[in-house]
Amino acid sequence: MLVIFGLSHKERPLGLIALGCPACGHPGPLSLVHRRTRFTLFFVPVLPLRSRLETRCPNCGTARAIARDEARRLGADVRS
Numbered sequence: 001m002l003v004i005f006g007l008s009h010k011e012r013p014l015g016l017i018a019l020g021c022p023a024c025g026h027p028g029p030l031s032l033v034h035r036r037t038r039f040t041l042f043f044v045p046v047l048p049l050r051s052r053l054e055t056r057c058p059n060c061g062t063a064r065a066i067a068r069d070e071a072r073r074l075g076a077d078v079r080s
Contacts, residue, residue, distance in 0.1 A: 003041075003042075004041070004042050004043065005039070005040060005041050005042075006039075006040050007037055007038070007039060007040065007049070008037070008038045008039075008040045008045050009035065009036070009037050010035070010036045010038075011033050011034070011035050011036075012033065012034045012036075013031060013032070013033055014032040014033065014034055014053075014071075014076055014077065014078065015031070015032055015076060015077065016029040016030065016031055016032065017029060017030055017031075017032050017055065017071065017074045017075065017076050018074060018075070019055060019074065021057040021059060021060060021062060022062075022064065023057065023060055023062040024057060024059055024060040024062070026057055026058070026059040026060065028058065028059070030055040030056060030057055030058070031055070031056045031058065032053060032054075032055055032056075032066070032071060032076050033053070033054045033055075033056055033063075034051070034052075034053055034078075035050075035051070035052055035053075035054055036048065036050070036051045037049045037050040037051075052065050053065065053066045053067070053068060053071050053078065054066065
């Protein structure tokens, strides 16, 4: 019997937030992304494993996890 399993990553852009990049020092806004990781069985998402918010620098591509409260404080529209 053959069992096919793996991980699936889905990203949903949420907009821009006014932060500077801590890695390269780019002063412009960073994009905010909601990233979900799920366990898949036969290419069907079965079990959610991780859900987090990330900021991404458009200049260097550095991603950094951000807390939901901090994203709300910076003006992002984050649903619970």
